[in-house]
Amino acid sequence: MNTHSNKTVLILGANSDVAKECILQYLERGFSIIASSRNLASIENFERENNIDSSKITLKYFDATDFSSHQKFYDDLSVKPNIVIYAAGFLVENQKALHDFESAKQMIEVNYMGAVSILNIIAMDKSNKNLERIIGLSSLSGVRGRKSNFIYGSTKSAFTQYLAGLRQELSSRKIIVNVLVSGYINTKINAGLELNKNLLMEPHYVANQIVNAGNSFSIVPNFKWKIIYFILKILPESLVSKLP
Template identity: 70%
Template sequence: MNQNRDKNVLILGANSDVAKECIKQYVKKGFYVVAASRNIQSLNHFVEDNQMVEKVRVLYFDSMAFDTHQKFYNDLPIKPHIVVYAAGFLVDNERALREFKETQQMMITNYMGAVSVLNIIATDVNNKNLERIIGLSSLSGVRGRKSNFIYGSTKAAFTTYLAGLRQELASRNIRVNALVIGYIRTKINEGLKLNESLIMEPGYVAKFIVNAGNSFTIVPNFKWKIIYLILKILPESLVAKLP
C-alpha cells in the first residue's frame, strides 16, 4: 500500500524547471500535486504532455500579489501535507544596481512573497496535514560577493526566515528545509557564463527536494557542499577577492 496515496503537495512557483521535475517525482511517489504559478497555460501543457492530469491540479498563484495570498490558501481544495516554495527571479547584479524595479522584483519574488504566503500556511493551526515546508534558496546567499550581492541578499534573507520558521514549527513536529543550491541548467541561468563541471540538472536537484530529510540545510552535489563549507569559513578579506 502506498503510504503517500492520500497526501498532497503544494508547489508554489511550479513553472520553474526544477519545480516541474519535482511534480513528476512527487507523482511517481504517489502524491497528489497542486501546482501553482502565474503561467498556468504552460503548466497545463506540461501536465497534459506528461499524462498527469488526474494526479496534478494547476492553480493560478502570483507571489507578488500579497493581497491574494490568503484567499488563495483559503480556496485550496485540500490543505497541503508538504509545501515547496520554488518561485524565483534573477537579474544581473549591474542591472539590479541601476534599475530598482528589477531589484524590487527579486526582493518580492525570492523573499517577500515567500514570507507572505508561508506565514499564512504556517500559522494555520487547523491544518493537521502539514508535515513539511521546503524553500529553494541559493549558494549566492551564503556570503555577500560583489558579482551577485543583490540577488544573494534576497536568498540570504529567505534562508534566515526558513531557519526561524523551523524553530517556530518544531513544537508541531513540522519540518522545514532550505535547499541551498548552486548552478542549475535552467532558463533562469540562460546566457550566464557558468562552470560547466558545476552545473546540475533539474531532475538531479529535484531528487533532493522530494527526498528531503531532517537536516535544515540541504546542499545537492558534493562539489557544492565543499564550496558551501569554504564560503562559510573564508575570512572577509578573501571573500572580497572573489568575483
C-alpha cells in the same frame, strides 16, 4: 502499496524547471499535486507532454508579488497540503539591479517578501493537521555577499534566515522546515549566464534531493557544492572580496 495516496504537495512557483521535476517525482511516489504559478499555460503543456493523470494534479493561479491575494489563495485550496515547496524565483544581473530599482524590487518581492507572505499564512494555520514539511529553494548566492550578485544573494540570504527561524517556530508542532541551498542548475533562469559547466547540476538531480529531504535543515546537493558551501562559510572577508 501506495503509502502517499492521500497526501498532497503544494508547489508555489511550479513553472520552474526544478519544480516541474518535483511534480514528476512526487507523482511517482503517489502524492497528489497542487501546482501554482502565474504561467498556468506552461504547466498545462508540461502536463500534456508527460501524460500526467489530471485527477492527480490541480493547477491554481498564484502570483508571489500579489500579497493581498495570498490569504484567499490559501483559503480556496480544496485540500490543505502535507508538504509545501516555495520554488518561485526571479533573477536579474547585479549591474541591472544596481541601476534599475524596479528589477531589484522584483527580486526582493518574489524571492523573499512573497515567500514570507504566503508561508506565514500556511504555517500559522493550526487547523491544518496535515502539514508536515515546508521546503524553500534558496541559493549558495545567499551564503556570503559577493560583488557579482549581492542583490540577488541578499534576497536568498534573507529567505534562508526566515526559514531557519520558521523551523524553530514550527518544531513544537513536529513540522519540518528545510532549505535547499543550491549552486548552479541547468535551468532557464540561468540561461545565457557564463557558468562553469563542470559545476552545473541537472533539475532532475536537484528535485530528487528535495523529494527525499530528511530532517536536516540545509540540503546542499552535490559533493562539489558541499565543499564550496563550507569554504564560503569560513572564508575570511578579505578573500571573499577577491571573488568575482
